[in-house]
Amino acid sequence: xxxxxxxxxxxxxxxSPLLGGVVAGLDxxxxxxxxxxxxxxxxxxxxxxxxxxxxxxxxxNPWQILCAYVYLVAAMLTVVLLALQSDLLLVFFVLAVGxxxxxxxxxxxxxxxxxxxxxxxxxxxxxxxxxxxxxxxxIYLVTGSYKISEILKFQEPLLxxxxxxxxxxxxxxxxKLRKSPFDISTSHHAHQEIVKGVLTEYSGPYLAIIEVAxxxxxxxxxxxxxxxxxxxxxGALVLVGLTYLAEIVVDNICARLTWRWMLGYVWxxxxxxxxxxxxxxxxx
Numbered sequence: 001x002x003x004x005x006x007x008x009x010x011x012x013x014x015x016s017p018l019l020g021g022v023v024a025g026l027d028x029x030x031x032x033x034x035x036x037x038x039x040x041x042x043x044x045x046x047x048x049x050x051x052x053x054x055x056x057x058x059x060x061n062p063w064q065i066l067c068a069y070v071y072l073v074a075a076m077l078t079v080v081l082l083a084l085q086s087d088l089l090l091v092f093f094v095l096a097v098g099x100x101x102x103x104x105x106x107x108x109x110x111x112x113x114x115x116x117x118x119x120x121x122x123x124x125x126x127x128x129x130x131x132x133x134x135x136x137x138x139i140y141l142v143t144g145s146y147k148i149s150e151i152l153k154f155q156e157p158l159l160x161x162x163x164x165x166x167x168x169x170x171x172x173x174x175x176k177l178r179k180s181p182f183d184i185s186t187s188h189h190a191h192q193e194i195v196k197g198v199l200t201e202y203s204g205p206y207l208a209i210i211e212v213a214x215x216x217x218x219x220x221x222x223x224x225x226x227x228x229x230x231x232x233x234x235g236a237l238v239l240v241g242l243t244y245l246a247e248i249v250v251d252n253i254c255a256r257l258t259w260r261w262m263l264g265y266v267w268x269x270x271x272x273x274x275x276x277x278x279x280x281x282x283x284x
Contacts, residue, residue: 021046159229
């Protein structure tokens, strides 16, 4: 690895949690305003993490420690691989490994809330991972490569030939960001801090680790969204901003759904949109 790649890795590792924390703060601020509240300061997410780091280390099972760290490392690797313009399928595999260890950490605790949360997290993974595969395959069909470095050489924005696949990506984005109506395994809202599904038995610094990992995942997901307008940095920034704003609005106007409804609705709609977009790719 040359010095340029080392610098890229360092910047990705150091700047991603800062950007993710700011995005989380803006999310809470905008959500509060939509609900008629003033809301916390934008840097409140950082204050919360620092407070968690200073709390006493308490665990139910030693597996929880390992799983929390593996989840963090996997989230960091997704951002690093994205910054290094690596292979999308490799990035997907690393993302899946992190999700599996989050589930294992929840299953390691005997709490029924944690157990149910872990099962629902598995259902969410079963729901959004096929969608991500379909999105990545569609990118390959248009650009001829899974490598991000080759995708960036494509001459037109991917949003033009893959408009419907971007909607499919939006479903996966909503599930991965744990926003309504698909926040069935856990939630980022304050009213679920006591009983929080898959994160119920995590506290103190280990909960802080998972929160920071979620910031990395947020940056990664927004980076995938930016690929759909890679020809212009300003256009990519506008697309990412509008997409995340739409996620916040949907989160505030929708109630939580059951996992059966989520699985059936997302799969049927996602497959239908994917089939239509794949047909368009072959016809154009």
